[in-house]
Amino acid sequence: MTKIFDIAVIGGGLAGCSTALHARIKGASVVLLERGRCGTQASGVNYGGVRQQGRHSAELPLARRSRSIWSNLETLIGSDCEFTVTGHVKLARNDADMAELAVHRTVLRDHGIHAELLGASDIRRRFPYIGPGYAGASLCAEDGHANPRLVAPGFARAARALGADIREQSQVEAIHVLGDIFSVTLANDPAPVKARQLVNTAGAWGASIAALFGDCVNEAVMAPNMCVTEPIAPLIGPNLGVCGGGIYIRQTAHGSVIFGSGLGTADRDALSARPIADVTRDAAAAAIAMVPQLANVLLLRSWTGIEGRMDDGLPVVGPSPNTAGLFHAFGFSGHGFQLGPAVGAVLAELCIDGHSPTSLHGLSITRFNRAANTHV
Amino acid sequence: MSAQDPIVVIGAGPAGMNAAKVLVAAGVKPVVIDEAREAGGQIFRRPQFELSRDDKALYGFDARRARQFRSDFAALQPAIDYRPETVVWSAEQSKLYLLRHGQPDVQRWSRLIIATGAMDRIVPTKGWTAPGVFSLGGAQIALKAEASLIGRRVVFVGTGPLLYLVAYQYAKAGAKVGAVLETGRPFADLSLLPDLMAGRSVFARGLYYLGWLRMHGVAVRTDVAPLAVTLDDSGNVKGLSYLFKDKTFEASCDALAIGYGLKAETQTADLLGLDFHFDAQQRQWLPTTDADGRSSRANVYLAGDGLAIRGSEIAAESGRLAASALLKDAGHRCKTDSVRHRRAIDMSARFRKALDTLFPYPSQIAAGIADETIVCRCEGLTAGTVRQAVHASGEGDINRIKAFCRVGMGRCQGRLCGPATAELIAASAGIDIAAVGRLRGQAPIKPVALGTLTNGPT
Numbered sequence: 073m074t075k076i077f078d079i080a081v082i083g084g085g086l087a088g089c090s091t092a093l094h095a096r097i098k099g100a101s102v103v104l105l106e107r108g109r110c111g112t113q114a115s116g117v118n119y120g121g122v123r124q125q126g127r128h129s130a131e132l133p134l135a136r137r138s139r140s141i142w143s144n145l146e147t148l149i150g151s152d153c154e155f156t157v158t159g160h161v162k163l164a165r166n167d168a169d170m171a172e173l174a175v176h177r178t179v180l181r182d183h184g185i186h187a188e189l190l191g192a193s194d195i196r197r198r199f200p201y202i203g204p205g206y207a208g209a210s211l212c213a214e215d216g217h218a219n220p221r222l223v224a225p226g227f228a229r230a231a232r233a234l235g236a237d238i239r240e241q242s243q244v245e246a247i248h249v250l251g252d253i254f255s256v257t258l259a260n261d262p263a264p265v266k267a268r269q270l271v272n273t274a275g276a277w278g279a280s281i282a283a284l285f286g287d288c289v290n291e292a293v294m295a296p297n298m299c300v301t302e303p304i305a306p307l308i309g310p311n312l313g314v315c316g317g318g319i320y321i322r323q324t325a326h327g328s329v330i331f332g333s334g335l336g337t338a339d340r341d342a343l344s345a346r347p348i349a350d351v352t353r354d355a356a357a358a359a360i361a362m363v364p365q366l367a368n369v370l371l372l373r374s375w376t377g378i379e380g381r382m383d384d385g386l387p388v389v390g391p392s393p394n395t396a397g398l399f400h401a402f403g404f405s406g407h408g409f410q411l412g413p414a415v416g417a418v419l420a421e422l423c424i425d426g427h428s429p430t431s432l433h434g435l436s437i438t439r440f441n442r443a444a445n446t447h448v
Numbered sequence: 449m450s451a452q453d454p455i456v457v458i459g460a461g462p463a464g465m466n467a468a469k470v471l472v473a474a475g476v477k478p479v480v481i482d483e484a485r486e487a488g489g490q491i492f493r494r495p496q497f498e499l500s501r502d503d504k505a506l507y508g509f510d511a512r513r514a515r516q517f518r519s520d521f522a523a524l525q526p527a528i529d530y531r532p533e534t535v536v537w538s539a540e541q542s543k544l545y546l547l548r549h550g551q552p553d554v555q556r557w558s559r560l561i562i563a564t565g566a567m568d569r570i571v572p573t574k575g576w577t578a579p580g581v582f583s584l585g586g587a588q589i590a591l592k593a594e595a596s597l598i599g600r601r602v603v604f605v606g607t608g609p610l611l612y613l614v615a616y617q618y619a620k621a622g623a624k625v626g627a628v629l630e631t632g633r634p635f636a637d638l639s640l641l642p643d644l645m646a647g648r649s650v651f652a653r654g655l656y657y658l659g660w661l662r663m664h665g666v667a668v669r670t671d672v673a674p675l676a677v678t679l680d681d682s683g684n685v686k687g688l689s690y691l692f693k694d695k696t697f698e699a700s701c702d703a704l705a706i707g708y709g710l711k712a713e714t715q716t717a718d719l720l721g722l723d724f725h726f727d728a729q730q731r732q733w734l735p736t737t738d739a740d741g742r743s744s745r746a747n748v749y750l751a752g753d754g755l756a757i758r759g760s761e762i763a764a765e766s767g768r769l770a771a772s773a774l775l776k777d778a779g780h781r782c783k784t785d786s787v788r789h790r791r792a793i794d795m796s797a798r799f800r801k802a803l804d805t806l807f808p809y810p811s812q813i814a815a816g817i818a819d820e821t822i823v824c825r826c827e828g829l830t831a832g833t834v835r836q837a838v839h840a841s842g843e844g845d846i847n848r849i850k851a852f853c854r855v856g857m858g859r860c861q862g863r864l865c866g867p868a869t870a871e872l873i874a875a876s877a878g879i880d881i882a883a884v885g886r887l888r889g890q891a892p893i894k895p896v897a898l899g900t901l902t903n904g905p906t
């Protein structure tokens with residue numbers, strides 16, 4: 073008789089690996105199925121921003137929960153993954169931006185997140201390397217950044233050490249529901265994997281998994297265009313962003329400066345993504361405008377990754393409306409790295425406890441059905 | 449892509465120049481882009497005008513070919529759109545991104561011939577990052593382009609015909625050659641002699657350099673294993689200790705040149721998403737083409753050492769072949785005799801294979817680099833760090849090991865440390881070298897200042 077797992081997770085990005093770890097911690101038997109290696113897609117190649125500031129209020133409960141896991145990584149997975157609390161500075165281009173930041177500050181406060189508003193002179197005094205022309209900024213001191221290359225593999229290793237069955241090079245081809253059991257067919261293994269509950273954390277491929285169950289939503293792909301420079305002496309303290317999202321910049325402890333702006337191209341069927349040289353040039357110009365000293369620094373590499381994007385820019389997180397025992401978390405729309413640890417914790421709670429103390433209000437897949445209904 | 453966009457050749461070495469010549473003969477005016485100030489590629493690299501020395505001293509047996517190349521190129525120049533001192537920093541469908549004198553530019557292309565040549569291949573030895581240690585090609589460039597020597601007493605270590613050539617050129621230029629230390633055993637297998645003879649003049653030249661060096665009292669030792677670069681009190685190189693017949697020796701010098709054959713420059717091919725395969729003989733990943741140099745992507749062709757390491761004469765033949773394939777595909781009438789070029793390449797294949805067998809990349813030496821030896825000099829990472837990343841992760845894909853420990857993430861983007869790192873990973877993970885995979889290339893092809901990218905009109 074083949075083993076029946078409590079939970080099967082499809083997709084070994086950060087969301088899936090964290091689900092596997094948290095489910096094991098709660099004692100469930102878990103199998104994780106990953107097409108390639110854990111953390112090679114969006115979770116392993118992103119910018120590494122770990123910020124709560126600037127998020128839609130629907131994401132803030134998850135972001136808050138995640139933030140507490142981020143500072144506990146050493147205990148949880150045996151590595152801090154270079155998570156550094158540098159603060160996140162969101163710059164305002166003008167007074168309208170400033171007003172928006174002031175409103176956002178109260179939203180953050182409602183979720184227990186503190187942000188400080190800075191004037192133009194504060195910026196000049198505290199961050200003298202930032203270029204001229206900003207009206208002010210919001211500083212969220214407890215935000216920061218981490219090394220994405222280490223995080224999802226770190227969660228996978230910790231989950232495996234606790235007995236999770238992490239199966240890499242295992243592509244899910246088809247799924248059948250037999251009574252109350254999910255039977256998952258793999259491309260490279262004739263024996264199907266069986267489980268009582270199924271978690272869909274397939275990233276940019278999440279909607280195609282959901283569609284197998286009639287949970288049909290539109291998930292586009294996006295490929296943020298990223299750049300990294302040679303290492304330079306410590307210059308930039310916090311993780312920097314700007315209202316409108318034009319450009320984001322951080323400096324790693326190693327000294328390299330990482331920045332992103334605009335989109336490259338991606339083909340999720342071919343599993344390929346490329347930065348675009350024109351976008352890289354514009355990004356370089358925007359980076360120099362924000363931090364003029366970067367003009368003389370050498371660009372070493374550009375890259376991008378494959379990310380799923382929902383129409384409203386918010387992820388789908390929560391149970392399937394059509395199939396009992398099925399849970400989705402995908403379409404993070406360019407900002408799911410910070411959320412990943414909590415997404416896993418919450419999915420494990422939903423599977424095992426049937427509920428979670430963390431609100432997922434506004435993230436259900438059904439929000440798209442409703443929109444479709446009211447518009448018809 | 450528009451039919452009005454020009455045909456573009458990247459590289460003005462033997463491959464690129466000969467490709468351009470065939471195109472011109474068919475009435476096409478190609479754009480020829482090369483980073484160097486003058487045409488000639490690696491083999492016919494020229495000294496700056498004011499440093500000019502006579503060709504014979506610079507090129508030895510290749511002097512006549514060097515002169516021929518220059519007069520051919522001079523004749524060709526009015527018929528091509530030549531862009532010297534122009535580097536390609538990114539390549540996309542129908543567009544090349546250029547930098548010239550600090551100004552960015554975009555060159556559109558309808559068809560493209562990539563003839564980007566090769567670079568040195570290195571095996572790190574303990575102490576190799578000290579001042580006074582050069583790559584073999586670097587040593588030769590100093591001589592050819594700057595007419596200067598890397599030292600007064602120079603030791604050459606590595607493998608391959610170029611080792612003897614450069615040692616000879618140094619001796620002729622007045623340096624004392626301390627020793628030539630070869631990791632291969634080129635004279636152990638006489639059964640390859642007939643294949644070597646197929647290379648005719650190239651082989652004869654090789655024998656000549658070797659004989660000349662020996663006659664002039666230079667110690668040439670084969671089957672050695674380098675142990676460590678030894679340093680004087682101020683940290684400069686003072687010698688190389690090595691193993692020979694189970695005994696340790698030291699060759700003293702004030703400069704050391706290291707070269708273990710060549711590695712194809714394939715970043716442009718990589719950026720365009722061309723197919724690659726692992727060539728077991730040359731122990732490197734090479735772009736996949738048909739016999740004439742057609743890549744896996746329509747309208748993109750490859751030639752020369754950037755396609756496979758086969759030397760300058762084959763580079764020239766393959767350049768002609770790629771250009772005639774292009775012309776045929778574009779519906780031009782082409783008078784070039786492809787059959788003859790193909791035959792020339794086939795003939796030399798035997799010779800090349802024999803060379804690759806006699807002068808193999810010393811994979812066991814690379815795999816056995818001592819833990820404390822720096823492998824990735826940009827990031828200051830040791831062999832031990834790479835092994836540790838393999839053991840801790842249980843993985844063996846070079847891009848993953850890079851992600852875990854930063855090997856290959858520095859200024860050289862793995863161009864220098866890649867081959868040795870791959871060997872280290874394969875040995876530590878206990879997997880085949882081909883399974884280690886290939887470091888993914890990304891723009892920029894060479895590091896570029898952010899300010900430079902944004903200069904000029906956008």
Ligand SMILES: Cc1cc2nc3c(=O)[nH]c(=O)nc-3n(C[C@H](O)[C@H](O)[C@H](O)COP(=O)(O)OP(=O)(O)OC[C@H]3O[C@@H](n4cnc5c(N)ncnc54)[C@H](O)[C@@H]3O)c2cc1C
Pocket residue numbers: 082083084085086087088105106107108109110111112113114115116117118119120121122123242243244245273274275276277278294295296297298375376377378379401402403404405406407408409410411412
């Ligand atoms: C370039 C870039 C920069 C970004 N910057 C940031 C940032 O600074 N901050 C931030 O918070 N977020 C950022 N993001 C977004 C963030 O990286 C993603 O939202 C997050 O990593 C998504 O995690 P995931 O686990 O859902 O998806 P992924 O990491 O993509 O994981 C999904 C996994 O599912 C697997 N899979 C798919 N289909 C199958 C199948 N059929 N069978 C088996 N396995 C399958 C895939 O192989 C993949 O490994 C960025 C994204 C990109 C691409």
Ligand SMILES: Cc1cc2nc3c(=O)[nH]c(=O)nc-3n(C[C@H](O)[C@H](O)[C@H](O)COP(=O)(O)OP(=O)(O)OC[C@H]3O[C@@H](n4cnc5c(N)ncnc54)[C@H](O)[C@@H]3O)c2cc1C
Pocket residue numbers: 458459460461462463464481482483484488489490491492510534535536537563564565566567568584585586588589610613710713751752753754758759760761763893
């Ligand atoms: C350092 C070195 C020294 C050598 N010395 C000798 C020698 O003395 N004798 C000998 O027989 N063989 C020598 N070789 C081997 C010899 O170079 C080749 O066999 C032969 O030159 C190959 O011709 P090619 O046209 O394929 O490439 P190359 O002659 O290397 O020409 C390639 C050209 O492409 C240009 N290029 C590459 N990338 C870019 C880019 N991104 N943008 C713009 N331009 C670019 C380069 O500047 C170069 O001029 C040497 C090789 C190297 C690497």
